[in-house]
Amino acid sequence: DGGITQSPKYLFRKEGQNVTLSCEQNLNHDAMYWYRQDPGQGLRLIYYSQIVNDFQKGDIAEGYSVSREKKESFPLTVTSAQKNPTAFYLCASSPRTTDFWGYTFGSGTRLTVV
Amino acid sequence: AQSVTQLDSQVPVFEEAPVELRCNYSSSVSVYLFWYVQYPNQGLQLLLKYLSGSTLVKGINGFEAEFNKSQTSFHLRKPSVHISDTAEYFCALVMIKAAGNKLTFGGGTRVLVKP
Numbered sequence: 001d002g003g004i005t006q007s008p009k010y011l012f013r014k015e016g017q018n019v020t021l022s023c024e025q026n027l028n029h030d031a032m033y034w035y036r037q038d039p040g041q042g043l044r045l046i047y048y049s050q051i052v053n054d055f056q057k058g059d060i061a062e063g064y065s066v067s068r069e070k071k072e073s074f075p076l077t078v079t080s081a082q083k084n085p086t087a088f089y090l091c092a093s094s095p096r097t098t099d100f101w102g103y104t105f106g107s108g109t110r111l112t113v114v
Numbered sequence: 115a116q117s118v119t120q121l122d123s124q125v126p127v128f129e130e131a132p133v134e135l136r137c138n139y140s141s142s143v144s145v146y147l148f149w150y151v152q153y154p155n156q157g158l159q160l161l162l163k164y165l166s167g168s169t170l171v172k173g174i175n176g177f178e179a180e181f182n183k184s185q186t187s188f189h190l191r192k193p194s195v196h197i198s199d200t201a202e203y204f205c206a207l208v209m210i211k212a213a214g215n216k217l218t219f220g221g222g223t224r225v226l227v228k229p
Contacts, residue, residue: 004157031215040123042204042219043158050214058216090157094215101165102148103217105157 002027006091006106012114013078013085021076021109023091030096032074033103036060037088046089049074050096078111086113116141118205120220127195128228135190135223137205145207147188148217149179152202161203164188175199200227 004025013019023032031050035043045058049068063082068074074093078085088110092103121136139145146165150158162173169181179190188205205220 006157009155033216035219040221042118042120042221043217044219045216048214048216056214088155092158092217096215102160102163103158105150105159107157108155110155 004091004093004104004106006089006109008109009107011109011111013111015113016080018077018079019085019111021078021089021091021111023074023076023106024072025074025093025104025106026072027093027104028071029093029104030071031094032068033092033094034058034064034066034074034076035090035092037090037108043090046076085111087111116145116207116209116218118207118218118220120203120205120223122223123221124224124226126226126228129197130194132191132193133195133199133225135203135205135225137188137190137220139186139188139205139207141186141207141209143212144210146210147179147181148206148208149173149177149188149190150204150206151175152204152222154201158204161190195225195227197227197229200225 007022033048034046047066049055065077090108091106094103117140119138127133148163149161164181172178202222206217
């Protein structure tokens with residue numbers, strides 16, 4: 001079955017460390033997105049990519065970095081510059097068409113700084 | 115700039131009672147509108163979407179929503195809820211023809227269905 005796989009489901013990081021969250025899709029979607037979810041704040045866009053080797057900052061990109069070397073993969077690195085990284089991170093994808101119908105989401109990664 | 119406001123952060127409701135979740139939006143251009151549901155520690159699942167046409171949209175699990183352009187609202191309703199409807203619900207929009215098809219989400223409404 002086609003879908004989006006995020007790994008790991010739970011991740012613990014020590015302060016000052018970088019950590020990378022994985023997002024892989026086999027839906028043949030061109031566009032991929034990373035959102036951060038905090039209680040009561042909904043989802044906020046971190047980065048997005050519409051094609052391979054290209055990506056743009058979202059609303060809260062500071063302290064994060066991404067790469068898009070393959071169509072199927074869009075990893076997110078949470079750097080030590082991110083002051084409050086504890087959150088639930090969601091990856092999504094969509095076809096890059098004019099008839100937009102919404103995203104397909106992964107099941108998320110919960111990151112906790114210890 | 116665009117924004118989505120979900121007017122209730124929590125909605126308690128008894129089983130088999132109706133529920134309405136309110137969503138208002140603001141945008142300088144035309145939008146598509148969506149409702150997503152999230153169960154604990156999971157991703158989001160699309161409930162329904164409004165792209166064009168009839169303003170009453172039917173989705174999965176018996177949910178429906180009505181697009182009201184004059185009131186810039188997209189309220190979600192279900193006539194009779196089940197325990198399994200306990201979840202968080204998100205309203206979202208995308209600006210038509212804007213680059214990137216970026217979804218903007220509301221803050222979410224947590225529905226607790228009580229027996």
